[in-house]
Amino acid sequence: MFPSLRTLPAPSHATTPRTATSPSPRSRVVAAGILACTFLTLSACQATTELSPSASPTSEATPSFAPPPGEVWPYERPTLSPDAERSDDAGACAVAEYFLASLPYDAAHGRHTTIDRYAPDCATCQEFADETDNERRNGGWTRGDYAKVTGRSIIGPQDGDDESIVYCTFDIQTDECQTWDGVSNSIKHYSSGSGYVVFQMRHTDHGWHVEEWGSHIDREVS
Numbered sequence: 001m002f003p004s005l006r007t008l009p010a011p012s013h014a015t016t017p018r019t020a021t022s023p024s025p026r027s028r029v030v031a032a033g034i035l036a037c038t039f040l041t042l043s044a045c046q047a048t049t050e051l052s053p054s055a056s057p058t059s060e061a062t063p064s065f066a067p068p069p070g071e072v073w074p075y076e077r078p079t080l081s082p083d084a085e086r087s088d089d090a091g092a093c094a095v096a097e098y099f100l101a102s103l104p105y106d107a108a109h110g111r112h113t114t115i116d117r118y119a120p121d122c123a124t125c126q127e128f129a130d131e132t133d134n135e136r137r138n139g140g141w142t143r144g145d146y147a148k149v150t151g152r153s154i155i156g157p158q159d160g161d162d163e164s165i166v167y168c169t170f171d172i173q174t175d176e177c178q179t180w181d182g183v184s185n186s187i188k189h190y191s192s193g194s195g196y197v198v199f200q201m202r203h204t205d206h207g208w209h210v211e212e213w214g215s216h217i218d219r220e221v222s
Contacts, residue, residue, distance in 0.1 A: 008198045008214040009155050009167055037104075037145045037177030037190040037219075065180045065187050067141040072109060075146040075175075078102045087203060089154045093168035095208040096199040097149060100170060103128070104145035104177075110136040119210040138182025145177035145190070155198075164203045165211070171196050174217060193219025 078101035083094035095118060102114035112129035119125035135142065151171030157163055177190040195217035202211045 008200055008212065009158050037142065037174075037179055037188070062183060063185050064139070067143050067180075068178060072143070073105055075105075078105050084208065089166050089168075092166040092201040092203070092208045093152065093154060096168035096201055096210065097152075097170065099199065099210055100147060100149070100172070100197060104142070104147065107132060107142045107145070110141070118208070122210050122212055124212060125210060135179075135181050140180045140182030142179040143177065144175050146175040147172045148174075150194075151196075166201045166203075168199045168201055169196060170199075172217075174219065189222050191220040191222075193217050195219075 078098055080098045081094040083090045084098065085091060086094070099114055099118055106112055106114055110132065112125075112132045115122070115125045115129050134140075149170050149172055153169045155167035155169065157165045158167070171194075173194045174192060176192050178187055179190075180187045195215060197213060197215040197217075199213045200211040201208050203209075
C-alpha cells in the first residue's frame with residue numbers, strides 16, 4: 001500500500017489538491033507516491049494506444065511496444081551534492097533531492113540502484129524496486145518523467161518522531177512520460193504536471209536514509 005500525505009506532514013505552503021470535476025477523455029491522476037509515471041501501479045486508468053496492425057486483437061500472444069525513439073535519458077544525469085556528507089538538515093535534503101532526481105533516471109534504465117543505497121528500509125521504495133524488476137523482466141520500459149525542483153523547505157521532527165528525523169519537501173514540475181509494463185495491451189501516456197514531494201529522512205550510522213515519502217502530483221493520463 002502506498003503512503004498518502006496523511007502519514008507525512010504536508011508543506012505549509014501546499015494548496016488543496018485539485019481533482020477533475022467534469023468528464024473528459026483524459027483522466028487526472030493524483031499520486032500517493034512520488035511520480036505517477038515512475039510508480040507504475042498508481043495509474044488510474046488504461047491508455048488507449050491500439051495494438052500494431054501486425055497483432056491480432058484475438059491473439060493470445062503478449063503484445064509488444066517499442067519505446068519512443070531517441071535517448072533513454074535525454075536530461076542531465078543526477079549528481080550527488082557534497083552536502084550529502086553533512087549530518088545536519090542540509091545533508092538530509094541533499095540526499096533527498098538526489099533520490100528524487102535518481103528515481104526516474106533509474107526507472108528509465110531498468111534498475112533501482114539509488115533505492116538499494118539510500119532506502120533499504122523504506123517499504124514504499126521497495127515496492128517501486130519490485131515494480132522495476134517486473135517491468136524489466138517482462139521487457140517493458142519507462143521514458144521521461146524528469147522532475148525539476150522549483151522550491152525547497154525543511155520540516156523538523158513531528159509528534160512521535162525521534163530527533164534523527166527530518167522532513168525535506170520539494171515543489172516539482174514533471175516532464176511528460178510514457179511507460180509500458182511489458183504485459184498490458186497499451187502504453188500509458190502521462191502529461192507534464194506539478195506538485196510536491198515530502199521525504200522522511202533519518203540519520204543513521206551510514207549517513208542519511210529515506211525512511212518513507214508521500215506526494216501530491218497533479219497530471220493527466222491518456
